[in-house]
Amino acid sequence: MSSDDAHSSSSEHDSTDQNPNPSTSIDQSLDAIEGQLTSISLNHRNSPLPEPPIPPPHHGIGDTLPSDAHSQVEEVGAVEKSGSDVEVENSVSRGEGVLWRNSSDVEGEVEGQGSPSSSGYAGGKGTSSSSGVSGSGIEEISGDEVDQGEGGIRSGSFGGSVDSEWVPGKRHVNEDDASVSWRKRKKHFFVLSHSGKPIYSRYGDEHRLAGFSATLQAIISFVENGGDRVKLVRAGKHQVVFLVKGPIYLVCISCTEEPHESLNEQLELLYGQMILILTKSINRCFEKNPKFDMTPLLGGTDAVFSSLIHSYSWNPATFLHAYSCLPLAYPTRQAAGAILQDVAESGVLFAILMCKHKVISLVGAQKASLHPDDMLLLANFVMSSESFRTSESFSPICLPRYNPMAFLYAYVYYLDADTYLMLLTANPDAFYRLKDWRIRIEMVLLKSNVLNEAQRSMLDGGMHVEDLPVDPSPRSGSLSSHLGQPRPPPDSADRCKALLGGPCGLWHFIYRSIYLDQYVSSEFSSPINTPKQQKRLYRAYQKLYTSMHDRELGPHKTQFRRDNNYVLLCWVTQDFELYAAFDPLADKALAIKTCNRVCQWVKDVENEVFLLGASPFSW
Amino acid sequence: MASRRRMLLKVIILGDSGVGKTSLMNQYVNRKFSSQYKATIGADFLTKEVQFEDRLFTLQIWDTAGQERFQSLGVAFYRGADCCVLVHDVNVMKSFDNLNNWREEFLIQASPHDPENFPFVVLGNKIDVDGGNSRVVSEKKAKAWCSSKGNIPYFETSAKEGFNVEAAFQCIAKNALKNEPEEEVYLPDTIDVGGGRQQRSSGCEC
Ligand SMILES: Nc1nc2c(ncn2[C@@H]2O[C@H](COP(=O)(O)OP(=O)(O)O)[C@@H](O)[C@H]2O)c(=O)[nH]1
Ligand SMILES: [Mg+2]
Numbered sequence: 001m002s003s004d005d006a007h008s009s010s011s012e013h014d015s016t017d018q019n020p021n022p023s024t025s026i027d028q029s030l031d032a033i034e035g036q037l038t039s040i041s042l043n044h045r046n047s048p049l050p051e052p053p054i055p056p057p058h059h060g061i062g063d064t065l066p067s068d069a070h071s072q073v074e075e076v077g078a079v080e081k082s083g084s085d086v087e088v089e090n091s092v093s094r095g096e097g098v099l100w101r102n103s104s105d106v107e108g109e110v111e112g113q114g115s116p117s118s119s120g121y122a123g124g125k126g127t128s129s130s131s132g133v134s135g136s137g138i139e140e141i142s143g144d145e146v147d148q149g150e151g152g153i154r155s156g157s158f159g160g161s162v163d164s165e166w167v168p169g170k171r172h173v174n175e176d177d178a179s180v181s182w183r184k185r186k187k188h189f190f191v192l193s194h195s196g197k198p199i200y201s202r203y204g205d206e207h208r209l210a211g212f213s214a215t216l217q218a219i220i221s222f223v224e225n226g227g228d229r230v231k232l233v234r235a236g237k238h239q240v241v242f243l244v245k246g247p248i249y250l251v252c253i254s255c256t257e258e259p260h261e262s263l264n265e266q267l268e269l270l271y272g273q274m275i276l277i278l279t280k281s282i283n284r285c286f287e288k289n290p291k292f293d294m295t296p297l298l299g300g301t302d303a304v305f306s307s308l309i310h311s312y313s314w315n316p317a318t319f320l321h322a323y324s325c326l327p328l329a330y331p332t333r334q335a336a337g338a339i340l341q342d343v344a345e346s347g348v349l350f351a352i353l354m355c356k357h358k359v360i361s362l363v364g365a366q367k368a369s370l371h372p373d374d375m376l377l378l379a380n381f382v383m384s385s386e387s388f389r390t391s392e393s394f395s396p397i398c399l400p401r402y403n404p405m406a407f408l409y410a411y412v413y414y415l416d417a418d419t420y421l422m423l424l425t426a427n428p429d430a431f432y433r434l435k436d437w438r439i440r441i442e443m444v445l446l447k448s449n450v451l452n453e454a455q456r457s458m459l460d461g462g463m464h465v466e467d468l469p470v471d472p473s474p475r476s477g478s479l480s481s482h483l484g485q486p487r488p489p490p491d492s493a494d495r496c497k498a499l500l501g502g503p504c505g506l507w508h509f510i511y512r513s514i515y516l517d518q519y520v521s522s523e524f525s526s527p528i529n530t531p532k533q534q535k536r537l538y539r540a541y542q543k544l545y546t547s548m549h550d551r552e553l554g555p556h557k558t559q560f561r562r563d564n565n566y567v568l569l570c571w572v573t574q575d576f577e578l579y580a581a582f583d584p585l586a587d588k589a590l591a592i593k594t595c596n597r598v599c600q601w602v603k604d605v606e607n608e609v610f611l612l613g614a615s616p617f618s619w
Numbered sequence: 620m621a622s623r624r625r626m627l628l629k630v631i632i633l634g635d636s637g638v639g640k641t642s643l644m645n646q647y648v649n650r651k652f653s654s655q656y657k658a659t660i661g662a663d664f665l666t667k668e669v670q671f672e673d674r675l676f677t678l679q680i681w682d683t684a685g686q687e688r689f690q691s692l693g694v695a696f697y698r699g700a701d702c703c704v705l706v707h708d709v710n711v712m713k714s715f716d717n718l719n720n721w722r723e724e725f726l727i728q729a730s731p732h733d734p735e736n737f738p739f740v741v742l743g744n745k746i747d748v749d750g751g752n753s754r755v756v757s758e759k760k761a762k763a764w765c766s767s768k769g770n771i772p773y774f775e776t777s778a779k780e781g782f783n784v785e786a787a788f789q790c791i792a793k794n795a796l797k798n799e800p801e802e803e804v805y806l807p808d809t810i811d812v813g814g815g816r817q818q819r820s821s822g823c824e825c
Contacts, residue, residue: 195699197627197679207625207668210679214664221695289732290699293627 170302176208187254189270189309192216194247195290199298200274202309206295216251220244232260243267247286248274258539259546262319266312269373272400273308276377277301280404307384308377313535315357315376319542320577322512322519323372326358327462328453330607335448336361337611343423343437349408350424353445354379355454359611360419371401372517378410382420388412392438394431397424413438415445419454461523462609465502465509468594468601500527503597504590505583507566508537511602512577513610520602520609528581536565541579544570548577560588569595626676628795629699631729633683633721634706635714639744642778643706644682647788652779669792678792697729702738702795707756709743709775715756718764738794739771742787747777 175182182204190209191200196217198206206213220242223230233240237255241263244250250267275282278297285292312318325333340351340363349368353360357379364370378397382388388395396407411423411434421441423434445451501507507528512519528537548559548570559570567582569591578599582591606612632640641663645651648665663682668675683696697703703725707714722739731737743761746754758775765771772794774787 193699194695195629196681197629197699207627207677208666210627210666210677211664214679214681217695218664224695290729291629291701292699 169306170202172203173205175204177204177212179204186256187309188252189267189305190216190251190253191270191274192249192251193292193294194221194249194286197293199248199295200305202306217249220249231264239263241267243271245271246280246283247290248282256539259543261546261550262542265319266309269308269312269318269377270305272373273304273377273380274298275400275404276374276381276398277304279398279407280400281406301385303384303386304381308380311376311380314538316510316519316521316538316541317357317372317376319545320510320512320519321372322517323375324358324519324521325609325611326355326360326454327457327460327520327605327609328360328450332448332450332453333361333608333611336445336450337363339441339444343441346437347427348423348425348430348434348437350422352378352422352424353419353441353450354422355419355458356383360450360454362611368402370399374399374401378422382410382412382422388420389414392435394434396428399424411435411438415442416451416455418458419451463520463522463601463605464525465506465522466525468503468506468597469604470503470597500583501525504594505567505586506591506594506598507581507583509578509580509595509598510541511598512579514575514577516610516612518610537581540566540568540581544568544579545577548572562588567591571595626674626796627679628676628701628792629679629681630702630704630791630795631681631683631697631700631725632704632706633725635708635711635717638706638708638711638714639778640682640706643742643744643776643784643787644680646778646781646784648680650781652781654779667788669788671789671792671796674796676792676796678788678795694728697725700725700729700731702740702791703729704740704742704791705771706742706744707761708745709756709761710745710748710753712755715743715761715764722768735769738797739768740787740791740794741765741771741773743773743775744778746775747780747782 172181172185177183185203187202189200189202190198190213192198192213194217196214198209198213200206201209201213220230224244229244230242232242237257239252239254239260241252241254241260242249243264248271250271252263252267254263278294282294282297285294317323336353340353340361343351344363344365348365350362350364350370352362352370352375359375362370362375378399381397387393392411392413395410395412397410398404398407402408408424408426409428409430411425411431412420414420421438423437425434502522502525508522508524510519510521524534528534544559544561557572559568561568562584564584566584567586567588569578569580569582571578576599578595580591580595580598582594602609632644634640642652644663644665645653648667665680665682667678667680669678681696681700703722705718705721707718709715718741726734726737729737741761741764743756743758748754758773761775762773765773772790774783774790776783776787778784
């Protein structure tokens with residue numbers, strides 16, 4: 001592009017400046033982005049690709065997020081609610097006038113720096129089951145200890161990452177709210193009933209946390225009694241996020257610095273997972289009997305919840321609300337889709353073929369569409385329940401976004417170690433019919449080599465930033481052809497080569513297609529190759545996503561951020577969202593140009609990285 | 620989560636302020652007593668694991684305050700209670716007279732299924748004071764009231780000396796447990812996909 005030179009000179013100045021003054025650089029960068037990002041939208045009907053990029057749509061600059069928006073978001077009031085919240089705010093965030101005291105002085109945990117309970121008995125610390133722990137641990141929890149529970153070794157891309165070390169299931173069962181180690185955990189999730197009985201805790205034994213659970217119920221009820229709702233309490237480094245779903249209360253206590261909007265969505269998914277297992281009819285049980293204890297109904301599902309919570313730190317689907325596909329040659333995916341289509345036409349509601357977290361193909365009966373969140377929860381349920389692996393299963397499940405009140409039945413069968421077939425039906429007697437279908441599907445998949453191709457794709461991965469074509473030619477729409485392409489782009493500037501990662505310092509990207517509800521992310525490569533770096537990038541994207549979708553400030557079209565870790569670029573159009581991470585020294589103009597190339601690249605290979613078009617032809 | 624199959628019992632302690640509710644709870648859970656009086660503000664929660672007839676369960680004890688401004692919390696606090704403990708001070712007649720109010724208040728707010736048979740336990744506390752000389756509520760009087768309300772079990776206790784506290788809470792646990800309703804079969808609906816899809820499916824096997 002002809003304007004590159006002009007921009008690169010000004011941007012080069014920025015690239016040496018680790019902390020550009022936002023007020024002077026933002027306009028420039030937005031101008032640059034607006035001017036240079038060409039609108040490349042995905043085509044969803046498989047019509048011929050448009051040749052040259054369409055001129056950019058005129059996006060207003062005025063509504064773009066200022067670069068200091070992050071700090072604005074952080075300044076949201078301590079208790080996000082209107083009305084008479086004074087006492088709760090006092091007791092929880094300042095440690096004065098304590099209203100509710102658990103035996104282990106939980107307010108200390110929440111506030112992180114407050115004085116131990118100002119009321120009550122000195123001896124009232126520690127539950128009877130773990131006596132002898134004094135309140136002195138309270139001061140320690142404000143430290144920013146390394147979280148021992150959230151990490152996990154990851155490899156591959158976000159979408160298909162396999163944790164080689166992370167083990168699902170509850171750990172640290174011997175902890176309770178009196179344990180120093182429990183207090184140091186960075187991110188807690190609790191589910192409790194409206195009578196204050198614990199239902200689920202990420203860490204520690206639910207029963208030993210009964211006192212803590214009662215405290216949470218008291219806080220929620222106290223505020224609710226004033227006709228209000230407590231949604232967020234900020235206390236030192238901690239955010240306490242509440243979600244009330246009828247008789248079920250969900251709470252997240254976190255010092256991970258994730259946006260509270262993200263934590264709230266994570267609670268929504270946690271609730272969705274519970275609904276997937278039990279349906280929302282569970283509410284009726286509470287109506288009939290407030291004492292109702294739902295833990296026996298959730299028996300054996302610890303691993304389901306722990307793996308969902310774990311996915312909050314690596315799976316972009318949890319905040320993008322989109323699913324990702326296993327990269328496959330178009331005919332291969334078509335072959336799988338065709339046989340699934342046949343099943344769907346025989347009365348199955350949804351036929352889904354997946355490889356780990358990625359979709360190979362998916363077909364819904366007429367008009368039935370599957371929400372990406374439901375897919376996420378369903379895949380998580382199946383993958384984290386060991387029993388599905390060992391035999392074919394027929395299990396009642398509920399899709400919360402499809403119909404939260406009722407059960408469907410899922411026929412689940414693992415075709416190999418990673419690939420599994422799910423056939424969802426409303427008919428509880430369909431097992432044998434679905435079993436027959438499965439045998440036919442399996443035969444077709446073997447004949448058309450789909451399973452082998454899937455395994456190969458798992459090994460090869462999808463899009464690698466190093467393979468970003470320099471000059472995307474509109475007809476070379478194949479991932480594999482790009483793999484062999486000579487890499488160093490002859491025309492790229494010298495500074496481009498000096499940077500790590502892909503061309504022009506491109507480290508990673510996520511492209512989300514809005515129409516398709518799908519996203520594709522590049523594989524991790526140097527320098528984002530340790531789990532810690534991957535998690536940090538994940539969190540950066542999560543923050544970026546949240547700020548781009550801020551309901552009060554947004555919607556936003558573009559955002560350019562530079563900090564010590566990355567240059568982050570985000571571009572949202574009607575058709576797609578692109579999130580890209582670059583070397584912190586990357587040239588701004590080149591980064592923008594590179595984003596354009598990424599969009600073109602995705603478009604060139606959309607046949608392979610996305611599931612396109614609902615109705616593949618039948619054989 | 621539930622594979623351990625333990626039960627959690629929610630126990631509410633009610634009574635006028637100063638009768639010794641917090642002290643009883645602390646004596647039971649922590650085997651500690653403090654003669655210093657600190658008014659409970661809002662509510663205190665303690666938990667204790669109890670073994671009963673080979674079953675392990677957890678008592679979640681809700682000790683509420685008498686202050687006016689927390690009265691509105693009744694519904695939320697009492698919801699889903701498995702047992703309610705009514706405490707009076709045998710040396711203060713008023714605290715005994717108020718038992719009736721506490722009981723009624725509880726039944727209104729918690730609105731249990733079967734109010735007639737909801738498990739209450741009554742404790743007459745502070746029997747140690749003055750060697751029993753300042754006592755104004757006789758055991759007979761207390762027991763009479765208890766039997767008139769559907770044979771509520773009655774215990775005379777001293778939180779200070781730990782007298783009868785363990786026995787009282789054993790009884791509380793037992794009664795809470797007794798009240799546990801039969802496990803209902805959980806049967807949500809199945810989706811009715813509607814129209815001919817279901818029917819059509821049976822005939823279409825290519
Ligand atoms: N002598 C004696 N004093 C008691 C007994 N139980 C409680 N107290 C004292 O009575 C006062 C009020 O007790 P507290 O447990 O706070 O009452 P609450 O308001 O019902 O919770 C405190 O000073 C206690 O030390 C008891 O059994 N004997
Ligand atoms: Mg008290």
